Amino acid sequence: MTYREAARAAIRKALREDPRVFxxxxxxGGYGGAFAVSLGLLEEFGPERIRDAxxxxxxxxxxxxxxxxxxxxxxxxxxxxxxxxxxxDQILNNAATxxxxxGGQFNVPLVVRVATGGGRQMAAQHSHSLxxxxxxxxxxxxxTPATAADAYGMLLAALHEPDPVFIFxxxxxxxxxxxxxxxxxxxxxxxxxxxxxGKDVTLITYGGTLGKTMQAADRLAQEGIEAEVIDLRSLxxxxxxxxxxxxxxxxxxxxxxxxxxxxxxxAEISAQIVENAFDDLDAPVARVCSAEVPMxxxxxxxxxxxxxxxxxxxxxxxxxxxxx
Amino acid sequence: MSATTLSQRPPVDxxxxxxxxxxxxxxxxxxxxxAEMYSLQKIHxxxxxxxxxxxxxxxxxxAFSPEDAIVATYREHGHALARGIPARVLxxxxxxxxxxxxxxxxxxxxxxxxxxxxxxxxxxxGGGLPIAVGLALAEKMQGGxxxxxxxxxxxxxxxxxxxxxxxxxxxxxxxxxxxxxxNLYAMGTALARHQAQTDISRKAGAYGLGSSAVDGMDVLxxxxxxxxxxxxxxxxxxxxxxxxxTYRFRAHSMADPDLYRTKAEIEExxxxxxxxxxxxxxxxxxxxxxxxxxRIEAEIAAEIDEAVRFAEESAPEPIExxxxxVEGPVTx
Numbered sequence: 135m136t137y138r139e140a141a142r143a144a145i146r147k148a149l150r151e152d153p154r155v156f157x158x159x160x161x162x163g164g165y166g167g168a169f170a171v172s173l174g175l176l177e178e179f180g181p182e183r184i185r186d187a188x189x190x191x192x193x194x195x196x197x198x199x200x201x202x203x204x205x206x207x208x209x210x211x212x213x214x215x216x217x218x219x220x221x222x223d224q225i226l227n228n229a230a231t232x233x234x235x236x237g238g239q240f241n242v243p244l245v246v247r248v249a250t251g252g253g254r255q256m257a258a259q260h261s262h263s264l265x266x267x268x269x270x271x272x273x274x275x276x277x278t279p280a281t282a283a284d285a286y287g288m289l290l291a292a293l294h295e296p297d298p299v300f301i302f303x304x305x306x307x308x309x310x311x312x313x314x315x316x317x318x319x320x321x322x323x324x325x326x327x328x329x330x331x332g333k334d335v336t337l338i339t340y341g342g343t344l345g346k347t348m349q350a351a352d353r354l355a356q357e358g359i360e361a362e363v364i365d366l367r368s369l370x371x372x373x374x375x376x377x378x379x380x381x382x383x384x385x386x387x388x389x390x391x392x393x394x395x396x397x398x399x400x401a402e403i404s405a406q407i408v409e410n411a412f413d414d415l416d417a418p419v420a421r422v423c424s425a426e427v428p429m430x431x432x433x434x435x436x437x438x439x440x441x442x443x444x445x446x447x448x449x450x451x452x453x454x455x456x457x458x
Numbered sequence: 459m460s461a462t463t464l465s466q467r468p469p470v471d472x473x474x475x476x477x478x479x480x481x482x483x484x485x486x487x488x489x490x491x492x493a494e495m496y497s498l499q500k501i502h503x504x505x506x507x508x509x510x511x512x513x514x515x516x517x518x519x520x521a522f523s524p525e526d527a528i529v530a531t532y533r534e535h536g537h538a539l540a541r542g543i544p545a546r547v548l549x550x551x552x553x554x555x556x557x558x559x560x561x562x563x564x565x566x567x568x569x570x571x572x573x574x575x576x577x578x579x580x581x582x583x584g585g586g587l588p589i590a591v592g593l594a595l596a597e598k599m600q601g602g603x604x605x606x607x608x609x610x611x612x613x614x615x616x617x618x619x620x621x622x623x624x625x626x627x628x629x630x631x632x633x634x635x636x637x638x639x640x641n642l643y644a645m646g647t648a649l650a651r652h653q654a655q656t657d658i659s660r661k662a663g664a665y666g667l668g669s670s671a672v673d674g675m676d677v678l679x680x681x682x683x684x685x686x687x688x689x690x691x692x693x694x695x696x697x698x699x700x701x702x703x704t705y706r707f708r709a710h711s712m713a714d715p716d717l718y719r720t721k722a723e724i725e726e727x728x729x730x731x732x733x734x735x736x737x738x739x740x741x742x743x744x745x746x747x748x749x750x751x752x753r754i755e756a757e758i759a760a761e762i763d764e765a766v767r768f769a770e771e772s773a774p775e776p777i778e779x780x781x782x783x784v785e786g787p788v789t790x
Contacts (some may be wrong), residue, residue: 204593
């Protein structure tokens with residue numbers, strides 16, 4: 135099934151199995167979701183549980199927090215990560231703090247799904263990759279499913295978490311086909327996965343850039359370079375041991391991240407490697423990120439701004455030739 | 459019935475009247491002690507005193523049962539005491555001790571008590587309103603009959619979250635009583651300097667909520683209005699906005715030099731201090747003798763002295779537990 139169908143199947147399964155679960159967000163009902171993830175769910179579950187919300191991100195995310203405090207298991211959908219800025223007060227000041235600020239008396243079992251990323255010519259207010267900002271915040275989990283299996287499994291696992299979980303779905307992934315085991319038990323959401331084994335260089339990525347990174351690894355293989363690809367899957371918690379184990383083997387690391395470079399999540403991964411595996415490195419850590427520009431509309435400019443397969447290949451090739 | 463006979467006939471029994479007086483006095487004395495402890499550097503950070511506003515917190519709280527939910531602001535000492543959270547755990551919280559109602563993680567602005575469904579003091583103005591809406595949504599979806607009371611100030615009315623929350627609650631007919639304690643100042647900015655429409659209760663009309671406004675210096679009027687508002691909400695009419703017109707006698711916080719209003723204005727409002735105002739009515743009705751007041755004051759003084767002693771003697775949370783309450787284990 136597709137990534138979109140996988141997310142929908144997970145929501146449907148949760149709605150069927152747990153009466154506390156409901157979906158709330160802009161156009162999740164009658165419209166079927168801006169990305170058609172919830173298409174058909176209104177007909178199946180009714181408007182109480184597939185709840186169209188006004189364009190009030192702060193209020194409906196906050197209401198999700200309140201409903202979670204009140205014993206429900208809300209899934210809140212925010213149409214794009216750029217819109218989530220309107221709910222940042224509730225996310226940072228309430229969702230992430232309530233457990234600690236209340237001395238452990240309250241917890242917020244809230245799941246928020248957010249579409250993220252560029253590549254669809256949606257320009258500078260619908261296309262950014264800001265999940266790295268969320269990963270800065272203690273008290274929440276940040277998941278970035280890159281496959282249909284994870285789009286399915288992570289949502290179900292997130293609903294079993296006692297604290298807020300943010301799931302960033304890269305908008306270009308929705309049509310992606312993949313195997314999904316609907317009978318599987320709850321999946322692990324805290325560990326990265328080694329998507330491709332290799333010995334020459336570690337390519338670390340997540341979400342929307344996993345595909346490009348895998349393509350780059352294929353190209354590198356044709357040149358005799360065996361790249362190991364790590365899909366982080368979760369940005370917070372970050373599975374540093376898996377990264378370090380790979381770097382210990384390959385001695386080279388490239389981070390591929392659709393976020394901007396400056397002050398970024400890719401910088402965090404680089405720092406983790408430098409702090410913990412400096413002596414393993416044969417070359418400085420490299421990064422392939424988006425250009426430091428608000429996302430342009432025109433296709434050629436947008437393509438130029440986003441990480442490209444060729445950039446990943448070049449970075450690896452250069453790293454190996456210069457530091458062989 | 460003429461207005462004269464109305465004012466002469468006590469609308470409450472003596473026991474309840476003395477309870478309301480005691481509750482207001484507890485808050486007043488607790489806060490006076492808190493200010494003293496702040497000066498002695500036992501309490502740090504921000505300390506926002508409620509003095510002058512006791513009738514709104516105490517009066518409105520009478521409309522809620524222990525099963526209902528309460529959401530409050532950063533000026534919530536009064537709400538917490540009126541909700542029944544013991545003074546000792548509040549004082550300990552402000553002292554930063556592990557015995558505090560939030561283990562010393564919150565301080566003056568962030569009191570919580572799960573056992574009393576006190577969902578906290580929120581210090582981002584307006585930030586508690588969506589939480590209250592969500593609590594009410596959960597209750598409605600679960601088919602329950604409990605309601606949520608949400609205190610906030612006039613400053614919150616300028617926030618988008620106020621408007622979003624009123625609309626959402628009205629749209630979904632959620633059981634929330636929005637309690638706006640209008641003390642006329644958003645920190646140092648007078649209401650007329652930040653609102654084009656200063657009649658706050660009228661704003662509800664735009665969202666299809668019932669609303670009313672009441673003299674927040676009259677505890678009985680507040681109680682009656684809040685009970686009426688709560689009754690409307692309990693009857694399934696959707697949310698209600700009650701504006702409580704009040705005034706704080708102290709500065710915004712201990713850090714505020716109070717430059718934005720005149721001493722004369724404050725003195726004028728102090729003539730309507732809710733506590734002496736209520737005391738004189740109780741005396742008129744023959745409900746309050748000097749000996750009653752002396753007894754109540756002595757009991758409160760003992761309670762607050764004990765609270766300070768408890769806070770002083772309590773241990774701080776061990777630093778090893780610093781990260782303990784950031785995330786929890788998976789339990790369900």
